[in-house]
Each structure stands twice: as structure tokens, then as C-alpha cells.
Amino acid sequence: MMGFLGLGDQWVSLLIVFPLLGAFLIPFVYAFVKNKKISAWIAILTTGAGLVVAIDTLMKVVSGHTIEVIMGGYMPPMGINWKVDIWGALLTTLIYFIGFLATIYSMGYVKKDKWVQYFATMQVMIAGAVGVAMTGDLFNMFVFLEVASISAYILVSTEPEASTLEASFKYLVLGSMATSFILLGIGLLYGAYHTLNIYDIASKIGAHPMLDITAIALLLVGLGVEGAMFPLNSWLPDAHPSAPSPISAMLSGTLIKIGLVGIVRVLIMVKNTPYFDRILFILLVWGITTSLWGELSALRQKDIKRMLAHSSSAQMGYIVAALSTFTPVGIAAALMHMLVHALSKALLFMSAGSMIEGRHTRDIEGLRGSGRNLSGTMFGVGVLSLVGLPPLPGFFSKFLILVSVYQKWGLTPVIFILLITIAEVFYYLRTTAVIFDVGEKIKENGYILFSTILLGITVIVLGFMPHVLEHIATVGKDTLAASVLPYTSLMPSGNLFIAISWLLGAAVICLIPGLRIVGILLGIGAGGYGVYTMLGATVPAVVSVLAYLAVFGIVFAHMQGDGKADGVKDALLFVAFASLMAVLNTNSMFVVLYFWELMSVMAFFMFLTEPRRAMSGVNYSTMMTAFSYIFMLGIVVLYVNTGSYETAKLSYVFAAILIGVAMSLKLGVFPFHVWAEYGYKEAHPVVAGYLSGAVSKVAFFLLFIAAAYATLPAKLNYILILLAGISIVWAGYRAIVADDLMGILAYSSISQMSYVLAGVLIGGAAMSGAWLHALGHAVFETGLFIVAYVILLIYGTTKIDELKGKGGVHPAIFYLSIVLFMSLAGVPPLSGFVSKWLMYQGALDGGFGLVAVLMMIGSAMSMMYGLRFIIALSGKPQKGGELSIVPLTIYALITLGLGIYPWPFFEKLSVALAPFKVNVPLTWKELVLGTSGGGKYTALMIITLFVLSFILFLIFYALSAPAKRKGKVFRGGTFYEPTDENLPALGDMLWPMGHVGQYISYFDTWHEGVAVFTQTAADVLRGVYTGYLPDYALYVSITLAVVLKLAHI
Amino acid sequence: MNIYITYILLGVLLPLIALLYDGIERKMTARIQGRVGPPITQSWLDFIKLLTKKVKLPEDTNMLMLFTGLVLMFAGAFIPLIMVFMRKGDLILLMYLMVGGTLGILLTGLAFRSPYSRVGVSREMQMAFAYEISFIFAIVITIMVTGCRTLESCNVSSIPLVKWPLLLIPFILxxxxxxxxxxxxxxxxxxxxxxxxxxxxxxxxxxxxAIAKLSKSMKMLALMQLITLLYLLPADVTGIWYWIYSFVIDGVLVFFTISVVRNAASRIKIDQAVKFYATVPLTIGIIGLVIVYLMRGWGM
Known part of the structure; x- marks a missing residue:
């Protein structure tokens, strides 16, 4: 659409006029009227007016119309012109938007006595930045760059202290070096082609290759300094933190982007030269190197603003990497990420600034607990957006970057980018966890809050309006939604939409104190309705039933909790369950990815509801994100190689392998099961129950899909099966020697899901066993988590040492736990036995003898650790947690029923699995009569014999003399009164087991070694930033030499 | 004979025979120790005596746990006993039922709040885990060598003579x-x-x-018969010869594996036991598996 102001193109010049006018008026007016507040209002007025024109301009450009304005009637290439393409229009809008908000923010941040010079300088900076963005002339660009930079140098040291002045000075020197290089480059180009117009040079370039390359290198290096590329960004870690927060927001949000836009102009100039591809490759390597240094340096920062500054430079690296593809998707990705990063980083600086103002420190530890308010929430929003998590816009831009880089440059750069991003996830989540801790509340300033919240709302809204992002990034052509970014498919439809809406409504209600129970019941009902709408004999339907069983039990039992954080947990859980339904109910892997990541976000926040578990949440989420990146990579590979996100296209083996491996990791396959320590053991029982009961089933579902559509190579299959077998035993051992009830359940969960993993990959009878075991696991494992929750409620701890002789629960809960435990251990005739038996048959059929042995040993182990759990419960019966009896009874009945009569489940399963051409002996006849040599599970015979034994038992009973209960245990010559101390809790009595396998527990700390290595590497890398200005100047020179050398090869 | 009659008959007779074997074992032990020993029907008499004794249990005993434990213990010995003598049923199911029997012992121990029983449970648990490993290896190697999964088809005689040495390892286990x-x-x-x-x-x-002791005896007999069935039945014997042969071989096995061992050694400590079972039989089992894999690889 054309602009709404109805002005001609010429009026674009207003975008320079307004801020310059403001810069003039502010001191001029102040000379007459000594009211500093007027300065602020003038600034707001001019910036606001500029914002309106900027938006108008953007709308014009997005409708496909590149604005060209000729100054003074002198035609280019002699005269100066504006040429506002999408880069210019978008950046200008961003500059004005963030500038406007920063101006308001400054009213609450900057000391009043400085307002006149501060606002005036800020106006000049805006003018300069906008000029660089909009101009089509090289020298003009240089002038405006100088204008903007000099204003920036001044603004950095608004608070004149030693550190800020030093930072400002470094920025000045390096910036001047940069602009000198740029001037030199421009001079060379003018000398060769006698023109300063960018587009004119583009048409003429090529006649003098050596000179061209030298000039281009000079330009790139000079612009790279401003654009925060490594190692030219050495001024950044000092300058951005030293500046007041609104200026930091502008610098990181917009000023470094003008370097980027400059680089775009350079690329436009050299587009048709023979060395263009080499330049692009240099940019790719440069971008990734920048990201690497930026993220690892940020990892080690204790000053929050330095961390954000390093992160900015890293993000610039990603944008440059996307730009280096120079494909339509790549350019769209770069544009989108520029937009997203500008807004998110500004938001981060603004919200951080609010917290810094409240605590008067920039140290992250000093800011602990300052985030339980709106500022902190906005910080959280900024973090999620930057890291690329739904429902915020960063998800789309990051994903596009990956697709574009993979399309053009292949797998290796994408793997680098993803690895580097894991560090980013870690430090951002860690910071979020720290600020969301419990702590002294801070005072928040009205102006500051206003700007921060407005910016935050913009970011959130953009996340839900990806069509706006697409419209801007594709300059109105809207080519993304149809193929690479099908965000329209994210909207659920039909009955699923209704179910999800109800679930979200339930989540909201849970947050209202007093109405939590209502919310929970509503959520349970909505979830049930959602599952019901999906009901049918399909694989997703079966999985949804499994997940719902787990969630139902957990949430129902959670109604007994009355902590403050419980309502929040329930709300998060319902949102997560809604996402889960969306994952199951779609054919598009893009939708799966989006909602899977959303589930991960919800899981992370569940950890944050309890401060002492927050760091475990960070560790868990980081590891899970690392696995999700493998998953994401698989989806990117799928799209680029098959052109679609359809699940059926997973027959493209490499994609299926990536997805299968990612899901195996999420199920805890050895040796990557170490996340269970944080995600299950250290989590609140309700959270762990949800993760283990429901989320693992969805991971299993995705693994099944990957394995079903593609035939995994036999070697990989065997390795995965073997690893799963090792996991069973390894995790079983860890469960036996665990010192915490949650630890037992955590490793038990890994062990049991490894059975399922192995079963799916082995196929045959083991496949049906795996599905039944998944159902059983959703039931008995979740049930035991519920019991652990009851223990937590009654005793306040789940550590076995602290429970000692106590730990008793309501008798009904105790006996139900025994039933669930027996199913876990695989005692016939419960379902746990049937599923394990089927898996053994499958393993033996397939010749996997070692795996069969491992499975059976695992089963013996499960008996041991299950028994440890039961023993911990066997204290004097206590009241408490009675509501859990309902879900536990349901679970016990299910596991008993399916153990005696599993065939209805198998019949449904065979119908569901039929489309996948999975051959499983599922019918009653096949199971009982068996194939040649196959085993037989004759439940009827077993039951008969059980009953017979019981009858015999009773006969003995009747024939024998009666028993009386009287008296106490006699020991050591006296009657024995069991107390906490002398009734052993069996923890330390298992020391022979602990001794035999101590290396196992030691091996499981390997991830800490990786963390230490990364941090050491990070420290080595950031040693580059010596703080010594001559070093930095040297880096600039070295970079120039390197770029020249590379360009000339 | 009608199948149901057979089952009922076995159900009544086999426990009695198990107790008889217990008595035989006691006689053998006595003779090794140079005593006369009790008559072999002594166990029957002990059983009846125990039934007539009045019992006092501590007042805080968990009755349901005790019952569950005893039923499991009983069923875990009784059902396998019937299965091995009737030669009917799945091998893995059999193993699991016996494991269920061990679970019964553990639950029984847990029913009491006495430190002796608790220590007993923890040690029994660790012992069970230790020897289960060997049991598992033995069963899996047997299944892989003979290709059978049920008691009907599992028989040394079902495989060629040249493969018999392969079954030596599971036998040792x-x-x-x-x-x-x-x-x-x-x-x-x-x-x-x-x-x-x-x-x-x-x-x-x-x-x-009484139940506990009966279960123990039944377990012993069931285990002996299992070994006989799997490794010591050189031809597919049926009918009366099957029964005679089984009982004789069971007796021999009882002598060698129970009486001799019992009188020749003294009790070892739990850590020594766990360490031993986690290394020596485990190694033998792994070697056995490797050999089986190699045989398969060579197409045998």
C-alpha cells in the first residue's frame, strides 16, 4: 500500500530535517527559556514526527516502490540523492522507533542537568544514522557516518567517569580509524571511476580489479568497525556498557546496523564482479567468527551490559552470515533478523537499565532477584526473542537464517552456528534465572517503564504477526509463507482450536488466586476434550492418550499443593499441553518445531517458579536446546532437500536420521542421559512428572515417525539400539545408588524410556512391546512421581537420608505404589511384564542377544530401585495427599487390566501402525500360538495358576493355627523401638553396589568437563580484548591485511 | 489323562515331593557331616508341626505386605514347579516368576520394622541382583543356541550333537x-x-x-528340574521314563549343587559375593555370548 500521509517522495527529507531542527531548537530555546523539560519535549516532538514519516516511508517502500529523491535538482551521479530501499526504510523506522522510546526513557534515566546537551546530541545522532541509511551517495554516507559516530562518542560518556571517558576515547580512536579507511576507499573509487554514486559505481566497477578490491576491503573493514565485526569490535564491550542504557539501546539496536547497511551497499556495488562470490565467502567466515567470539565472550561476563554488548556483536555475525548468501531467502532472513534484533536488544538494554537503576550495579549477581516485576518480565521477553524461541519473532528470523545458510553454503556453517548458539542460550537463560530469583524489590521509574513496556508489547505482538515480518522482509512480495516459513499452518483449526482455546483459558484461570482449582478442572476437561476429538486408531491419537493420562494424574494430584508458585506451574503446564496437542495433530514438521520449542519454553519457566531449582532448569534447558538444534537441523535439511515440511517427506534419510538421533537424545540415550540429573532429579515432582510422563512420549512419537518413514541405515540402527541397551543398565545403576527419591525416579525414567527406544528400533514384536511399555511408563512412572510429590507435601523433602525411618504415606497410596512398582519391575501379570516380554521376544527374534541380556539385567535393576522407593515409603502411615488416590487407582487398574488382557490395545495399535507398514504380531492368535520358536504369553494359564496358588495358600491358612499380633520386636536383649537412627534406610547399606560401579557415577560428570572446557576456551578467546587501545588499533590493521590477502587470492 | 486332573494331581503332589527332596538334602548333608541325619520325611513332619503352632507377630507388622510377600513367594515357586514338570510355558515367563518369588521374600522382610529383616532385605536384594545376571546370561545363551523359547521345545536333544558343547557355558552359569x-x-x-x-x-x-519353607523347597526342586530339562535330557523322553529320569537327575543335582557346596564352604560377605558374581559369572556369560555370536557369524 502506498503511504498514508499522501506526501510525495520529496518529503522523505523530513527524516533528516526533523532531528536536525530538534538539535538546533533544543539549545536555542533553552537559551531563552531556562526550562530543561522543554528540551525533552522538543526531542520527543521531533522524534515522534519523524517516526510517523518513517512508518509512512516504510509502507511505501514495502509496496514495492523504491523512493528516490534528488537534492537540489542536480542529477546523479554528480548530484547527491536519497535512494531509500527496504534496508534504508526499515532501519530508519527502527532508528526512529527506538529513538522515540529511548528519548522518553531518558527522561527517567538521565540526570536533568544534562538534558540539554544530551537530547541535542541524541537528535544529531539520529540524523546521522538516518542519513547513512537513506543515502545513495558514498561520500554522503561517509559524512553522515561521521556525524552519527561523533554524536555517539559524546553520548557514551554522558556520565563523565574514568571508565566512560576511556570507553568513549577508544570508540573515538577506532571509529576515526574506520572512517579514515572508508574515506580512503571512497577516494580510490572516485579516482578510478569519477563518481560517488553507489549505483553508478555498481555499473562501472570492474575496470581496475586490483584497485577495486583494495577499495572494497578498506570499505568493508571501516564499516566492519561500526558494524561490530570481530576483531574490529573491540570498542564495543567498553562503549555500550558505559553509555546510559537508552543510548546503549540505540547503539546496539540501531547504530551498529548502519555498519551493516553500509556493507549491503558495498555488496550492491560489487554484485556483478567476478570476485563477488569470494567476498560473500569472506563475509560468511567473518560472520561466523564474529558470532563465535561474541557468544563465548558474553558467556564469561559478569557485567550484564557487557554481556549484552558482546551478544550484539554475535548477532551481527549471524546477520552477516545470512547476508553472505545473497539469495532472496538470505536477504529476507537478514532483514528480518535486523528488525528482530534491534527491537529485542533495545528491549534488553532498556529493561536491564531499569533493574540497574534499581540496584545501582551492573553486576549480574548484584541484580539477583531484581526481575520479579514488569522490567524483569520484559527482560525475559527480550531474551526469548533474541534466542529465537516461540512465541516471539526471533524464532522466525533465526530459522530463516539457518535455512538460507544451509541452502547456499551447506551443512558445516549451519552446524557451527548452532553450536555457537548453544552458548548463547546458556548465558541468557542463566541471567534470566538469576534475575527471576527471590530478592529485594526495586523501584521502577514511570518513564522507563513506559518505554520498556511499549517496546516489549511491540516485540510480543510481532511474534504473533509473522505476516508483518514477512511482508517487510520480502518487500511486499510475500514469498515466504507459501514455502519456507509456513506460519499460517501454525493456527489450529476445528475442534482442536476449541480444545486449545479452553486449555489456554484454563491456564489463565489458574493464575487467578482462589480460582486455581477451577482452572485445573477446566484444564483437565479441556485436555480430555482435545484428546477425544483426536480419538481414532491413529498414532497421534494413541500418543495423545498416553500424554493425557500422565498430565491428568499429575495435575489432579497437584490440586493439593497450596504454594504460591503452584498456580503458575499449572498455567504453564496447560499451555505446554496445548502445544503438545498441536505437535501431535499436524502433518507439518515446521508446526511441530514451533510448538515443540514452545513446550521447551514453558518447561524452562516451570523451573523458574522455584528459585532453588532455577539453575537446574538452566542446565536442563541448555542441554535440551542443544538436542533441539539437531532436531531443527533435521527439519532445515528436510525442507531444503525435499522442498516441503510434510512428515511423509521424512523418507529423505538424512533428515530422518537427524530427527531420530535428536529424539533419542531427548529420551536420554547413553551417554547423553546426563540431563536427567537436572531435568528430572532436581525438578519439582510435578514438573518432572509432566516431563517424564508426557513430553517423553511426544519425543517417542517423533522418533517413531522418523524411524517409520525412513529406513535407517542398519549400522546406525544397531548402534542406537546398543546405546539404548547400555542406557537401560547405566541409568538403572544410577537409580539404585541414588540418594534421593527423585533421583531414583529420574534414572528410572531414562532406563524405561530406553527400553521403548530400543523396542521401536528393533521392530517386530518389540515394537508392540515398546508401545505398550510407553503406555505403561506414562502410567506407572507418573504414578510414582505423584507419590514423590505426596512425600514432598508431607515431609518437605525427597532425600532418602532426610526421610530415614519416616516417609510413611496413606495406606492406600502405599499399596497402590506397590502395584505400580511391580509393573515397573515387570512382575506378571501386570502390563510392565507383558511389554517387557514382548520386547525380549523381538530382541531375540532379531538376534540382538546382548541387548536382550541388557534389557533383562535392567529389569532386575528396576526391581531393586523400585524396591528402594517402596522402602522409603514404608514408615508409619501418615495422612496427607489423599487426592492422589484417584489418579493412582486409575493407573493401577490400567496397568493391571492391560497386563491380564492386553489385546484390545494391540488391536487398536495394529490399525494405527498399519499405514506405516510396520509388521508386528499383534493379534491374539499370533501372540499365543506364536511363530516357530517364538515365545508364548499365556496370561490365562498364569492367572489360573496364580489363583490356584492363592487357593492353596488359603487352604494352608485355614488348616493352620491362628496368629496373634502382640508385642514388639525383641532384639539385643530388649524390646526394640524403631527410631530414625536405628532403622536403616538402606541408603548406605547398598555400598557394595556403589563400590562395584563407582566409575559409572564418575563418568556421568563428563558434561561438567565440557562446560569447564568451553569456559576455559571462552576465557582464552576473550583474552583478545586486552583493554589496551594500541592493541585494538593493531587488530584493525591486521584485519585489513587479512581481508586484502583473502580477496586477492 | 484329563489335563485338569493332571494339574490338580501335580498341584498336590509336587509340593509334597519338594518337601521330600528337602528331606533328602538334609539326609545327604548329614551323611557328609558324618551324622545319621533325620529321616527323609522329616520335612513333612516339620511342615505339619509349623502349621499347628500359634504365632505371635509384632503389633506394627504390615499385614498386607506380609501377605503379598508370602503369596508372591509361594506363587513364584509353585507356578514354576508346575510349569517345569508339565513342560509347558514360556522360558522368560518362568524366569520372571522366579524373580517374582524373590520379590516376595523382599516384601516379607519389609513387613517388619526390625533391623535384622531390613538388613536381610538389602542383602537379599543385592544377592538377587548379582545372581540374576548369571541367570539372565544363561537363559539368553540357551535361547540363542537352541532357538527355543518355551519349555516344550527347549531340549538338548533338539540341537545337533556338535552344538552341545555350546550349552556347557549356560550350564556352568x-x-x-x-x-x-x-x-x-x-x-x-x-x-x-x-x-x-x-x-x-x-x-x-x-x-x-511353613509357607516360606515350602516355597524354598519348591524353588529348589523347580530349579533343579529346569536345569535337567534344559541341559541334561539327551533324548526327548516322555511318559513314565520322563518322570523317573527327572527325579533321579534332580536328586543328583541337589547333591552336587546344594549339599556338597553347602558343606564345603563357609558363608562369604555381601561385598565379596556381589563382587564375585559381578565379575566371574559375568565374564563367563560374556564369553559365552561372544562365542554364540561368532558361531552365528560362521553360519552355524
Missing amino acids: FLFVAPAKVGVVPVDIGEAESEIAEGPFVEIGGRYL
């Missing part, structure tokens, strides 16, 4: 398992009489003890 599972010195650590006063069974008497 079973010899390791047998004394541990039945609970005789040197590895009766769970019920060490002189150390922890019978461990899980310290507080029970009368009819409960």
Missing part, C-alpha cells in the same frame, strides 16, 4: 546360580542364620514360616 537362588551357604547371605537371625524371616513363625 546355572551351577553358579543354583546355590545362590536356593539360598545355601556360602551365598545364603540374605538369611544368614548366625548373623542376622534369618533376615527377612526373623519375625515369622507358624504357618507363615
Whole structure:
């Protein structure tokens, strides 16, 4: 659409006029009227007016119309012109938007006595930045760059202290070096082609290759300094933190982007030269190197603003990497990420600034607990957006970057980018966890809050309006939604939409104190309705039933909790369950990815509801994100190689392998099961129950899909099966020697899901066993988590040492736990036995003898650790947690029923699995009569014999003399009164087991070694930033030499 | 004969025969020790005596746990006993039922709030885990060599003569398992009489003890018959000869694996036991598996 102001193109010049006018008026007016507040209002007025024109301009450009304005009637290439393409229009809008908000923010941040010079300088900076963005002339660009930079140098040291002045000075020197290089480059180009117009040079370039390359290198290096590329960004870690927060927001949000836009102009100039591809490759390597240094340096920062500054430079690296593809998707990705990063980083600086103002420190530890308010929430929003998590816009831009880089440059750069991003996830989540801790509340300033919240709302809204992002990034052509970014498919439809809406409504209600129970019941009902709408004999339907069983039990039992954080947990859980339904109910892997990541976000926040578990949440989420990146990579590979996100296209083996491996990791396959320590053991029982009961089933579902559509190579299959077998035993051992009830359940969960993993990959009878075991696991494992929750409620701890002789629960809960435990251990005739038996048959059929042995040993182990759990419960019966009896009874009945009569489940399963051409002996006849040599599970015979034994038992009973209960245990010559101390809790009595396998527990700390290595590497890398200005100047020179050398090869 | 009649008959007779074997074992032990020993019907008499004794249990005993434990213990010995003599049923199911029997012992021990029983339970648990490993290896190697999964088809005679040596390893493993599972010195650590006063069974008497002892005897007989069926039945014998042959061989096995072992060694400590079973039989089992894989690889 054309602009709404109805002005001609010429009026674009207003975008320079307004801020310059403001810069003039502010001191001029102040000379007459000594009211500093007027300065602020003038600034707001001019910036606001500029914002309106900027938006108008953007709308014009997005409708496909590149604005060209000729100054003074002198035609280019002699005269100066504006040429506002999408880069210019978008950046200008961003500059004005963030500038406007920063101006308001400054009213609450900057000391009043400085307002006149501060606002005036800020106006000049805006003018300069906008000029660089909009101009089509090289020298003009240089002038405006100088204008903007000099204003920036001044603004950095608004608070004149030693550190800020030093930072400002470094920025000045390096910036001047940069602009000198740029001037030199421009001079060379003018000398060769006698023109300063960018587009004119583009048409003429090529006649003098050596000179061209030298000039281009000079330009790139000079612009790279401003654009925060490594190692030219050495001024950044000092300058951005030293500046007041609104200026930091502008610098990181917009000023470094003008370097980027400059680089775009350079690329436009050299587009048709023979060395263009080499330049692009240099940019790719440069971008990734920048990201690497930026993220690892940020990892080690204790000053929050330095961390954000390093992160900015890293993000610039990603944008440059996307730009280096120079494909339509790549350019769209770069544009989108520029937009997203500008807004998110500004938001981060603004919200951080609010917290810094409240605590008067920039140290992250000093800011602990300052985030339980709106500022902190906005910080959280900024973090999620930057890291690329739904429902915020960063998800789309990051994903596009990956697709574009993979399309053009292949797998290796994408793997680098993803690895580097894991560090980013870690430090951002860690910071979020720290600020969301419990702590002294801070005072928040009205102006500051206003700007921060407005910016935050913009970011959130953009996340839900990806069509706006697409419209801007594709300059109105809207080519993304149809193929690479099908965000329209994210909207659920039909009955699923209704179910999800109800679930979200339930989540909201849970947050209202007093109405939590209502919310929970509503959520349970909505979830049930959602599952019901999906009901049918399909694989997703079966999985949804499994997940719902787990969630139902957990949430129902959670109604007994009355902590403050419980309502929040329930709300998060319902949102997560809604996402889960969306994952199951779609054919598009893009939708799966989006909602899977959303589930991960919800899981992370569940950890944050309890401060002492927050760091475990960070560790868990980081590891899970690392696995999700493998998953994401698989989806990117799928799209680029098959052109679609359809699940059926997973027959493209490499994609299926990536997805299968990612899901195996999420199920805890050895040796990557170490996340269970944080995600299950250290989590609140309700959270762990949800993760283990429901989320693992969805991971299993995705693994099944990957394995079903593609035939995994036999070697990989065997390795995965073997690893799963090792996991069973390894995790079983860890469960036996665990010192915490949650630890037992955590490793038990890994062990049991490894059975399922192995079963799916082995196929045959083991496949049906795996599905039944998944159902059983959703039931008995979740049930035991519920019991652990009851223990937590009654005793306040789940550590076995602290429970000692106590730990008793309501008798009904105790006996139900025994039933669930027996199913876990695989005692016939419960379902746990049937599923394990089927898996053994499958393993033996397939010749996997070692795996069969491992499975059976695992089963013996499960008996041991299950028994440890039961023993911990066997204290004097206590009241408490009675509501859990309902879900536990349901679970016990299910596991008993399916153990005696599993065939209805198998019949449904065979119908569901039929489309996948999975051959499983599922019918009653096949199971009982068996194939040649196959085993037989004759439940009827077993039951008969059980009953017979019981009858015999009773006969003995009747024939024998009666028993009386009287008296106490006699020991050591006296009657024995069991107390906490002398009734052993069996923890330390298992020391022979602990001794035999101590290396196992030691091996499981390997991830800490990786963390230490990364941090050491990070420290080595950031040693580059010596703080010594001559070093930095040297880096600039070295970079120039390197770029020249590379360009000339 | 009608199948149901057979089952009922076996159900009544086999426990009696198991007790008889217990008596035979006691006689053999006595003779090794140079005593005359009790008559072989002594166990029957002990059983009846125990049934008539009045029992006092501590007042805080968990009755439901005790019952569950005893039923499991009983079923875990009785059902396998019927299965192995009827030669019907799945091999893995059999193993799991016996494991269920061990679970029964553990639950029985947990029913009492006595430190002896608790220690007994923890030791029995660790012992069970240790010998289960050998048991598992033995069963899996047997299945892989003979290709059978059910008791009907599992038989040495079903495989060619040249493969018989392969079954030597599982047989040896079973010899390791047998004394541990039945609970005789040197590895009766769970019920060490002189150390922890019978461990899980310290507080029970009368009819409960009767059930416990009966289950133990049935377990012993079932295990012996299992070994016989799997490794010591050179031809597919049926009819009356099957029964005679089984009982004779069972007796021989009882002598060698139970009586001799019991009298030749003294009890070892739990950590020694766990370490031993986690290394020596495990190594043998792994070697056995490797050999089987190699044989398969060579197309045998």
C-alpha cells in the first residue's frame, strides 16, 4: 500500500530535517527559556514526527516502490540523492522507533542537568544514522557516518567517569580509524571511476580489479568497525556498557546496523564482479567468527551490559552470515533478523537499565532477584526473542537464517552456528534465572517503564504477526509463507482450536488466586476434550492418550499443593499441553518445531517458579536446546532437500536420521542421559512428572515417525539400539545408588524410556512391546512421581537420608505404589511384564542377544530401585495427599487390566501402525500360538495358576493355627523401638553396589568437563580484548591485511 | 489323562515331593557331616508341626505386605514347579516368576520394622541382583543356541550333537546360580542364620514360616528340574521314563549343587559375593555370548 500521509517522495527529507531542527531548537530555546523539560519535549516532538514519516516511508517502500529523491535538482551521479530501499526504510523506522522510546526513557534515566546537551546530541545522532541509511551517495554516507559516530562518542560518556571517558576515547580512536579507511576507499573509487554514486559505481566497477578490491576491503573493514565485526569490535564491550542504557539501546539496536547497511551497499556495488562470490565467502567466515567470539565472550561476563554488548556483536555475525548468501531467502532472513534484533536488544538494554537503576550495579549477581516485576518480565521477553524461541519473532528470523545458510553454503556453517548458539542460550537463560530469583524489590521509574513496556508489547505482538515480518522482509512480495516459513499452518483449526482455546483459558484461570482449582478442572476437561476429538486408531491419537493420562494424574494430584508458585506451574503446564496437542495433530514438521520449542519454553519457566531449582532448569534447558538444534537441523535439511515440511517427506534419510538421533537424545540415550540429573532429579515432582510422563512420549512419537518413514541405515540402527541397551543398565545403576527419591525416579525414567527406544528400533514384536511399555511408563512412572510429590507435601523433602525411618504415606497410596512398582519391575501379570516380554521376544527374534541380556539385567535393576522407593515409603502411615488416590487407582487398574488382557490395545495399535507398514504380531492368535520358536504369553494359564496358588495358600491358612499380633520386636536383649537412627534406610547399606560401579557415577560428570572446557576456551578467546587501545588499533590493521590477502587470492 | 486332573494331581503332589527332596538334602548333608541325619520325611513332619503352632507377630507388622510377600513367594515357586514338570510355558515367563518369588521374600522382610529383616532385605536384594545376571546370561545363551523359547521345545536333544558343547557355558552359569537362588551357604547371605537371625524371616513363625519353607523347597526342586530339562535330557523322553529320569537327575543335582557346596564352604560377605558374581559369572556369560555370536557369524 502506498503511504498514508499522501506526501510525495520529496518529503522523505523530513527524516533528516526533523532531528536536525530538534538539535538546533533544543539549545536555542533553552537559551531563552531556562526550562530543561522543554528540551525533552522538543526531542520527543521531533522524534515522534519523524517516526510517523518513517512508518509512512516504510509502507511505501514495502509496496514495492523504491523512493528516490534528488537534492537540489542536480542529477546523479554528480548530484547527491536519497535512494531509500527496504534496508534504508526499515532501519530508519527502527532508528526512529527506538529513538522515540529511548528519548522518553531518558527522561527517567538521565540526570536533568544534562538534558540539554544530551537530547541535542541524541537528535544529531539520529540524523546521522538516518542519513547513512537513506543515502545513495558514498561520500554522503561517509559524512553522515561521521556525524552519527561523533554524536555517539559524546553520548557514551554522558556520565563523565574514568571508565566512560576511556570507553568513549577508544570508540573515538577506532571509529576515526574506520572512517579514515572508508574515506580512503571512497577516494580510490572516485579516482578510478569519477563518481560517488553507489549505483553508478555498481555499473562501472570492474575496470581496475586490483584497485577495486583494495577499495572494497578498506570499505568493508571501516564499516566492519561500526558494524561490530570481530576483531574490529573491540570498542564495543567498553562503549555500550558505559553509555546510559537508552543510548546503549540505540547503539546496539540501531547504530551498529548502519555498519551493516553500509556493507549491503558495498555488496550492491560489487554484485556483478567476478570476485563477488569470494567476498560473500569472506563475509560468511567473518560472520561466523564474529558470532563465535561474541557468544563465548558474553558467556564469561559478569557485567550484564557487557554481556549484552558482546551478544550484539554475535548477532551481527549471524546477520552477516545470512547476508553472505545473497539469495532472496538470505536477504529476507537478514532483514528480518535486523528488525528482530534491534527491537529485542533495545528491549534488553532498556529493561536491564531499569533493574540497574534499581540496584545501582551492573553486576549480574548484584541484580539477583531484581526481575520479579514488569522490567524483569520484559527482560525475559527480550531474551526469548533474541534466542529465537516461540512465541516471539526471533524464532522466525533465526530459522530463516539457518535455512538460507544451509541452502547456499551447506551443512558445516549451519552446524557451527548452532553450536555457537548453544552458548548463547546458556548465558541468557542463566541471567534470566538469576534475575527471576527471590530478592529485594526495586523501584521502577514511570518513564522507563513506559518505554520498556511499549517496546516489549511491540516485540510480543510481532511474534504473533509473522505476516508483518514477512511482508517487510520480502518487500511486499510475500514469498515466504507459501514455502519456507509456513506460519499460517501454525493456527489450529476445528475442534482442536476449541480444545486449545479452553486449555489456554484454563491456564489463565489458574493464575487467578482462589480460582486455581477451577482452572485445573477446566484444564483437565479441556485436555480430555482435545484428546477425544483426536480419538481414532491413529498414532497421534494413541500418543495423545498416553500424554493425557500422565498430565491428568499429575495435575489432579497437584490440586493439593497450596504454594504460591503452584498456580503458575499449572498455567504453564496447560499451555505446554496445548502445544503438545498441536505437535501431535499436524502433518507439518515446521508446526511441530514451533510448538515443540514452545513446550521447551514453558518447561524452562516451570523451573523458574522455584528459585532453588532455577539453575537446574538452566542446565536442563541448555542441554535440551542443544538436542533441539539437531532436531531443527533435521527439519532445515528436510525442507531444503525435499522442498516441503510434510512428515511423509521424512523418507529423505538424512533428515530422518537427524530427527531420530535428536529424539533419542531427548529420551536420554547413553551417554547423553546426563540431563536427567537436572531435568528430572532436581525438578519439582510435578514438573518432572509432566516431563517424564508426557513430553517423553511426544519425543517417542517423533522418533517413531522418523524411524517409520525412513529406513535407517542398519549400522546406525544397531548402534542406537546398543546405546539404548547400555542406557537401560547405566541409568538403572544410577537409580539404585541414588540418594534421593527423585533421583531414583529420574534414572528410572531414562532406563524405561530406553527400553521403548530400543523396542521401536528393533521392530517386530518389540515394537508392540515398546508401545505398550510407553503406555505403561506414562502410567506407572507418573504414578510414582505423584507419590514423590505426596512425600514432598508431607515431609518437605525427597532425600532418602532426610526421610530415614519416616516417609510413611496413606495406606492406600502405599499399596497402590506397590502395584505400580511391580509393573515397573515387570512382575506378571501386570502390563510392565507383558511389554517387557514382548520386547525380549523381538530382541531375540532379531538376534540382538546382548541387548536382550541388557534389557533383562535392567529389569532386575528396576526391581531393586523400585524396591528402594517402596522402602522409603514404608514408615508409619501418615495422612496427607489423599487426592492422589484417584489418579493412582486409575493407573493401577490400567496397568493391571492391560497386563491380564492386553489385546484390545494391540488391536487398536495394529490399525494405527498399519499405514506405516510396520509388521508386528499383534493379534491374539499370533501372540499365543506364536511363530516357530517364538515365545508364548499365556496370561490365562498364569492367572489360573496364580489363583490356584492363592487357593492353596488359603487352604494352608485355614488348616493352620491362628496368629496373634502382640508385642514388639525383641532384639539385643530388649524390646526394640524403631527410631530414625536405628532403622536403616538402606541408603548406605547398598555400598557394595556403589563400590562395584563407582566409575559409572564418575563418568556421568563428563558434561561438567565440557562446560569447564568451553569456559576455559571462552576465557582464552576473550583474552583478545586486552583493554589496551594500541592493541585494538593493531587488530584493525591486521584485519585489513587479512581481508586484502583473502580477496586477492 | 484329563489335563485338569493332571494339574490338580501335580498341584498336590509336587509340593509334597519338594518337601521330600528337602528331606533328602538334609539326609545327604548329614551323611557328609558324618551324622545319621533325620529321616527323609522329616520335612513333612516339620511342615505339619509349623502349621499347628500359634504365632505371635509384632503389633506394627504390615499385614498386607506380609501377605503379598508370602503369596508372591509361594506363587513364584509353585507356578514354576508346575510349569517345569508339565513342560509347558514360556522360558522368560518362568524366569520372571522366579524373580517374582524373590520379590516376595523382599516384601516379607519389609513387613517388619526390625533391623535384622531390613538388613536381610538389602542383602537379599543385592544377592538377587548379582545372581540374576548369571541367570539372565544363561537363559539368553540357551535361547540363542537352541532357538527355543518355551519349555516344550527347549531340549538338548533338539540341537545337533556338535552344538552341545555350546550349552556347557549356560550350564556352568546355572551351577553358579543354583546355590545362590536356593539360598545355601556360602551365598545364603540374605538369611544368614548366625548373623542376622534369618533376615527377612526373623519375625515369622507358624504357618507363615511353613509357607516360606515350602516355597524354598519348591524353588529348589523347580530349579533343579529346569536345569535337567534344559541341559541334561539327551533324548526327548516322555511318559513314565520322563518322570523317573527327572527325579533321579534332580536328586543328583541337589547333591552336587546344594549339599556338597553347602558343606564345603563357609558363608562369604555381601561385598565379596556381589563382587564375585559381578565379575566371574559375568565374564563367563560374556564369553559365552561372544562365542554364540561368532558361531552365528560362521553360519552355524
